[in-house]
Amino acid sequence: MSLTGTAFLYTTVALAAVALALPFLLWTRLRGPRPLRAAVRALMLLFTQATAVTLVFVLVNNANNLYDDWADLLGTGDHVRKAADLGADGTGGIAYRKLPKVRQDFGRADGPGMHAAGGVRVTRLKGRVSGVDAEVYVWLPPQYDDPAYRDRKFPVVELLSGYPGSAKAWFGSMHVHEQLEPLMRAGRVAPFILVSPRTNLIAKADTGCANIPGTVNADSWLSIDVPKMVTDNFRALPAPDGWAAAGYSAGAHCAAKLAVAHPDRYRAAISLSGYNDPIGERDSLAAQSVALRRANNPYVLLREARTPPRVALYLSGEAGD
Known part of the structure; x- marks a missing residue:
């Protein structure tokens, strides 16, 4: 999937929306021992933050053309x-x-x-x-x-x-x-x-x-x-x-x-x-x-x-x- 492509942008938007909805839907419905519920809630919050940061990065990168592809971003490209x-x-x-x-x-x-x-x-x-x-x-x-x-x-x-x-x-x-x-x-x-x-x-x-x-x-x-x-x-x-x-x-x-x-x-x-x-x-x-x-x-x-x-x-x- 292209780093600057529409498909990747829509994927990050969808993931950010899902990540934001999960805590609202599941926060009070979790079952199990208290430590397990706390861990799951922490993971949901981390997932929300990670997808939000990823979406912002994709928007900024697409607007400013900082990195063309995954090789540029990951530092693996050599021309x-x-x-x-x-x-x-x-x-x-x-x-x-x-x-x-x-x-x-x-x-x-x-x-x-x-x-x-x-x-x-x-x-x-x-x-x-x-x-x-x-x-x-x-x-x-x-x-x-x-x-x-x-x-x-x-x-x-x-x-x-x-x-x-x-x-x-x-x-x-x-x-x-x-x-x-x-x-x-x-x-x-x-x-x-x-x-x-x-x-x-x-x-x-x-x-x-x-x-x-x-x-x-x-x-x-x-x-x-x-x-x-x-x-x-x-x-x-x-x-x-x-x-x-x-x-x-x-x-x-x-x-x-x-x-x-x-x-x-x-x-x-x-x-x-x-x-x-x-x-x-x-x-x-x-x-x-x-x-x-x-x-x-x-x-x-x-x-x-x-x-x-x-x-x-x-x-x-x-x-x-």
Whole structure:
């Protein structure tokens, strides 16, 4: 049974209702020794509390898209096939822009909000550089299939979720496509493609969007494999001029870091309530050493850059961020 499915939601609602009704029906009707009756009543109360907490969790999870499935929740999911040392630039010496095109099969994404505004599509991508194997969600602007735009390539915004968080959150919780679609149709916003890749790649840890040999190559997944797949399969502008990254919380840190670290791959970044030092997320793999923290801190990267990277940064947050 799917963690975010309607069947599981209705099951938790039914169990909560039954658990609430049991004490009213059986409290004074129990028979047997006094200790036994006390134990049964205690179990009924515990059952009521457990089902209530479960129902609240399911409602919150469905509303905020924190965990996609049972593997995410239980910390048993792993989307890393290999994690080779790819060097400072994250390419491993691979001329990735010259790699043959790989056509992906896309299906209709399911879940709250995923069918709105023309619908979101999803594919399973095997990263040829990063070694990551995970899903990527794509939304196309209303002009994409307009004959007047048939020769037009579109800019892309790569959307990064927080931790924990699902790649669906931008569509299912924040409804970004539903807000943009009427604005694009009205000509108030220029059309662009939205791409939301999975960022939670290993169990019980935030990757910090970093490349960590032997563990994960999240940076290369997001900045190389995903953009290559998008330009291979859609009329998308090439990097860097046609690409921006946007994120919230841990995803905001990633967006700023990716753009600052790779001005040859992104031209802009939008950071919503992010942070600079990876230690801002206690489960971040990029916070495990001083060297990793510095290498993945956009403020440090900017301060130490020989030439300021040609990127635009749009940041929002509190003073503590």
